[in-house]
Amino acid sequence: MTHHHLSAIPRISILMPVRNEERYLQATLDSLFRQTCADWELVAVDDGSNDGTAAILDAAACKDRRVRAIRTEGKGLVSALNTGLKACRSALLARMDGDDICHPRRLELQSTYLETYPDIGLVACNFRHFPRTALKQGMIDYERWQNGLNEHFLIVRDLFIESPFVHPGIMTRRTIMKELGGYHDAGWPEDYDLWLRMAANGVRFARLPQTLLFWRDHPERATRTMHEYVTDAFRACKCHYLLRGFLRESRDVVIAGAGQEARAWQRLLTEVEVTVSTWLDVDPRKIGRMLHGAPVISPDTLQLSGRKMIVAIGVRGAREQFRNVAKKRGWQEGIDFVCVA
Numbered sequence: 194m195t196h197h198h199l200s201a202i203p204r205i206s207i208l209m210p211v212r213n214e215e216r217y218l219q220a221t222l223d224s225l226f227r228q229t230c231a232d233w234e235l236v237a238v239d240d241g242s243n244d245g246t247a248a249i250l251d252a253a254a255c256k257d258r259r260v261r262a263i264r265t266e267g268k269g270l271v272s273a274l275n276t277g278l279k280a281c282r283s284a285l286l287a288r289m290d291g292d293d294i295c296h297p298r299r300l301e302l303q304s305t306y307l308e309t310y311p312d313i314g315l316v317a318c319n320f321r322h323f324p325r326t327a328l329k330q331g332m333i334d335y336e337r338w339q340n341g342l343n344e345h346f347l348i349v350r351d352l353f354i355e356s357p358f359v360h361p362g363i364m365t366r367r368t369i370m371k372e373l374g375g376y377h378d379a380g381w382p383e384d385y386d387l388w389l390r391m392a393a394n395g396v397r398f399a400r401l402p403q404t405l406l407f408w409r410d411h412p413e414r415a416t417r418t419m420h421e422y423v424t425d426a427f428r429a430c431k432c433h434y435l436l437r438g439f440l441r442e443s444r445d446v447v448i449a450g451a452g453q454e455a456r457a458w459q460r461l462l463t464e465v466e467v468t469v470s471t472w473l474d475v476d477p478r479k480i481g482r483m484l485h486g487a488p489v490i491s492p493d494t495l496q497l498s499g500r501k502m503i504v505a506i507g508v509r510g511a512r513e514q515f516r517n518v519a520k521k522r523g524w525q526e527g528i529d530f531v532c533v534a
Contacts, residue, residue: 203259204232205304206281206367207289210273211237214291215245217409222253222260224294230301233287235260238277241267246291271378278375286370290361292409294323299405303364306401314396315365317358318405328410334509340400348398350526352389353431353533354512357398360384362406369396381430389434425457431533432461435503439531440467443501449473449515450506451489454534458505459485471495473502475514492518502530 207225211218225235237250239262250262265276278286285304289295299318306316319340322328339357342348348357373390376383391398440446445468448455459469463485472489474480479489502524504515512532524530 202282203234204230204283205234205285205287205300205364206283207233207235207287207300208274208277208281209235209237209289209291210240210270210277211242211246211250211291212240212267212273213242213244213246215242215249217292218246218249221289221291221293221295222249224297225289226257227297228295228300229298230304233259233300234281234283235289236263236277236280237261237291238263238265238273240265240269240273269378271376271383274376274383278370281367284367285364286367287364288361292411293361294407294409296403296405296407298403300364302401302403302405306399307364307366310399312397313399314369315358315363315391315398317363317398317400319400319402320359320362320406320408321404322410323407324410332410343400343402345398348400349392351532352392353435353531355427356382356385356388358384358388359406359408361408365391379430379433381426385427385430389430393434393438428457428461428533432458432465435531435533436465436467439527440501440503443467445470445500447471447473447495447497447500447502449492449502449504449530450534451476451479451484452505452507454507455505456484458503458533462503470500492522495522497524497529504530504532505534507534 237260239247239250247264250260254260254262261280263276263280265273285307287300287303303316303318307313320336322332322336335355338355342351342357351357369391373394377386379386446462448458448469451472451474455472462469469485469487471487472484473492473495474489475491480491482489504512506512506515516526519526519530
């Protein structure tokens with residue numbers, strides 16, 4: 194006896210908020226229609242577009258019943274994400290944006306991984322910026338750094354440096370999103386906020402080595418335009434979660450670095466009444482000076498004595514240098530120090 198069951202609830206829900214994406218949206222949709230895993234639903238939330246976005250989504254929904262379009266009235270990204278989240282039915286939740294491209298095997302490989310490893314709560318993938326013609330060095334460095342975070346301990350180790358995942362490249366479990374209360378609007382990037390909450394709640398991360406997301410770089414991209422994405426907002430988000438975790442018991446800290454990034458951290462910490470009692474630097478011109486009432490010393494003379502250390506060194510290659518010094522001194526990352534730049 195054969196059962197011809199139409200899967201009432203698909204294997205994967207794809208959550209995609211869009212706003213005025215008529216230029217790139219069809220290419221994005223085509224990359225979903227080409228997926229080797231066909232058992233999905235697309236929940237597309239059109240947040241107040243005034244271009245051809247709605248027409249493109251309606252045409253797609255007419256042609257393919259896996260596509261569901263929801264209209265909202267320009268309430269903003271976080272609201273659109275949460276509206277879409279409520280409409281998603283599947284156990285597995287993939288994110289997608291209306292200007293990026295998926296590799297044909299993306300959904301197949303990520304869903305198989307999560308079904309094979311029930312202890313993993315989120316699986317990312319390698320990504321690649323395109324087009325590559327006008328890519329800034331910083332973007333290339335970011336791509337290389339992020340794609341190198343290929344196991345849980347590395348992702349968690351570098352969690353406070355930058356966002357370790359590209360939001361439209363992840364797949365997670367709907368139960369986790371529900372437990373965490375969806376996306377939060379806190380005045381800083383909603384995806385980075387989510388990763389930090391997931392980590393604080395013990396979610397385990399993984400990354401597939403294949404390049405499964407092509408991340409379109411263009412001047413209007415949200416990461417470039419939304420004011421929440423400025424460095425200050427990122428820093429405020431990091432500080433918020435460090436105070437709830439790594440710095441929970443700390444009233445005074447050591448900061449490694451004495452440049453702009455380090456001073457910005459000193460200002461943030463002072464606002465929440467955490468004192469910087471020592472600065473650490475390798476620059477002989479700075480060692481021996483006082484900065485905001487605290488001495489600048491070299492790593493060989495530092496006694497941590499139970500204090501926590503924030504490593505805020507922005508210079509390229511300096512982080513690895515510091516990690517080597519820390520190893521020699523027996524300081525443990527995540528216990529004695531955390532890198533924030």
